[in-house]
Amino acid sequence: MPQRRGLAFLLLTPAFALFALLTLYPLGRVLALSFFKTEYGFEDAVFVGLDNYAVLAADSFFRQATWNTVVFTLLATAGELGLGLMLALLVSRNFPGRFLVIPTLVAPFVLSTMVVTAIWSAWFHYDFGFLNNALRAAHLPPVAWLFDPDIALLSIVLIDVWQTAPLTFLILLAGLQSIPAEVHEAARIDGATPRQILLRITLPLLTPHMMLAALLRSIDSFKLFDKVYALTGGGPGQATETLSMYVYRQGFKFFDVGLASAAAVVMVIVAGILAGLYATKIIGGRSDVA
């Protein structure tokens, strides 16, 4: 019905207007700027074609930042999925005090990121931090959490897992609770062991939820900036430099806005591909759940 269609498009207008103003325009501008060499905007900008992208490809700092970001994303997502899954499984059946435990497990997620970063910066301090104090009290050697180049990134992974495992926990718990009880009952009646139930029934049924959680966390981890900026500034050396920090430094320390824009475009493309892969998996997997 043509009239229906017209109405439908009318309904879409407010959303689309906001979207065009706040997303299409800025993104378009960033994309356009990536083909220029400029310090700020389009005045005084010099067209350089794909030059900025060539510079990125050749820049070892960019490669290191990409590597760090990918490693961080993989480790953090795996950690959050793992911890979230374990907590969800442990908590899925009722037990005394459950109604208190669930909100408590969610607590780290509701804190402001700045507060989380501040807490852990205090905890990671070599001489006065809680972690090393505890280690020393247990007669164990203290750890160079933030200034050992091999450990620094892992320390940041730890903070991220602590802060956002609650989110994956919530998603997976909801997923677990949406599995009809009859499914487990039937399996038990058929004589399946708890382990078999877990591996052959529960986990496969949970797969779309795990994919969703993994997607949400991957995209967010990819963006890592605040924690690194506050804790190590990208150091020691380049050990914790991430793509977002690279964009920030090029744009706001070196005032090479063209290069920063190119790096941002690369980030968006890579993340888009990643997200697209996940999404098709989720959509493809859905037919099993219906």
Place this chain on the structure above:
Amino acid sequence: MLRNTLRITAVYILTAIILLPIAWMIATSLKPAGEYVSTSVNLLPKAATLQHYRQLIADDIFGKVLNSVIVSCGATLLALAAGFPAAYALARLSLPRRLDAVFLVFVLVIKLVPPIVLAIPLYQVLRALGLLDTLAGLILVYQIYALPFAIWMLLGFVRDVPRAYEEAAVLDGASLWQMLTRVILPLMRPGLIATGVFLLILCWNEFAYALLFIQSPSKFTLPTYIATLITEDETFWGRLAAIGFLASLPIFALVGVVQRGLTRGFAGGLR
């Protein structure tokens, strides 16, 4: 059952470990400045004090809370107001279900772009609209990810509404407007609430854009205020811990709603 006892013990131990940094934070909010730095593992303050909480009140913390409430609620309402009709239109336009995935991807990719990158063009947009350094400007900027998120979540809930209700309404002679507000909206209430709460939580702790576009202390939201406690010369641990604790309480209260919403959303098959 031994297995059950083991499971419960494991849960409580894990919970205690996860809670530890937060317990530390709360304890720090009660410690006087001299006790911040030490080599001991003792969490408890030796001379507990409420001075940091008092200082927060002196810093006009209620004003900041109010600002945060205004911005979070405003952004949520705007996203729902623009997103609900859009979700309805998209659902009824019978576009392929794959569109859901597109929205999801889109939302996340948008959230992915570092705020710094979008800062300058957004700054120009806000200045052209005269909304720099205003709460209204922030409410607008938050639509960047609030709106796609709202549409994505609402799409699923809209599809849940059986067409039979709409057809009946059409037969009764209802206009589009009446159908949306009198029929669909009430049926979608739980979904709208769950989406709304999710969006509230999303906006409450947002600080990257808030830092960029809000300058006057009177308009600070909570995250912007928190940022002022971490200066290059000194970190004000007491107040930081105190406000960190207080600012998280409203969200904490809403977690139950989110959990129920998620469960309900997944019960009909993953969207």
Place this chain on the structure above:
Amino acid sequence: MRILAAAVLAGMSFWGAVSAQAEKLVIAGRDGAYATALKLAVAEYKAKNPGLEIEQLELTGGGLLEKATIAMREKSGAYDVIMLDDPWAVEFMGRGWLADLDKLGGGVAEDFVKPARDVSRQPYGTGAHYAVPFVGNVEMFAYRKDLFEKHGLAKPASWTAVLDAAKTIAAKEPGVAGVVFRGKKGNPIVTGFLPILWAHGGNVVGPDGKASLDSEAALKALNLWLALKPFAPKGVETYDATEVRDALGQGTAAMSIELWPAWAGSLDDAEKSKVAGKVEIMPAPGETAGPAPMLGSWLVAIPASSANQAKARDFIDFLTSKDMQKKLALEAGSPPTRASVYQDADVTAKYRWYPAQLAALQAAQPRPRIADWSKVETILGDYLQLALIGQMEPKKALVEANEKISRAIRP
């Protein structure tokens, strides 16, 4: 019907917010202690000027730079008074973004310490005045007098002496590091290194405007600074201001090569520090060249696009007057920029290190007067850290840094 009413209401309130404007000054300033000081001045100025509205923004260093730059670049007239860090002055003045204070009347008094006055002029040191020095931030040096006396060490007169003292204390005083400094990439690590570089006669950028890090003097300075690391607490590679202050304040470090006025106050506060009264503050020592403490002053200026320049000028004069500087020093701990205030008896009674601070200010060296200092600082910061964590040979670090800096400096 309800929606129509709501829309009208929204429209009216929006309009109301936009239109009501009395005479108004907008001040873009820093946050933290700077904001506290500014607030005091603003309150008094408002009392003297009823009917004048003043809005004071409290911004982080980075935020202030961003917003001031954007506002002046777009000539938006958003701010009438801005605070600026002295390295920013080069670009701001060079692009004509600031109002000429000689033309506005009054210039800048000679009571202000000369190095701070020099950076407020374009060309440097000789030209017209575009800013007034507001906060007398200067990098100083601190050491534990009690520990030095205990081990028979004299007040360090050179950086070599500092290194020797560090060795001695680290050997003889268990649990106390000889020295502490900031190693975090970027501004922190560079700021700690510069006085050492300058004291050896080295320079990041030479008088001819060309990169000059590839020199004997620079290598000596870098080697001396690296030699300090074994006597510093573990983890200096990521130390920033908070960690250095804590190390000094908790008594776990005997010297700090860098001490800013903002850090000095809490050291004598018995509630927060374990070393109250035991720390001696002085201008950093020299080596082959004389002491060259780094100037870190904050200036106040008027954007050329401001519509209230006369009033802004009046406010600036009020803010930096002798009486106000004394008041801000006594009540907010804001370091003055007028020599006369440093010599005031009430002020020196409260801050015992002010004579040292004045000496430091008068001998202060500003950072190189180039518009691209931010880029240079970032590059230098990267390479200093690579050398510090041992991932690059000192000589190679200097050569590579020098090369990148040459390419970054615009002619």
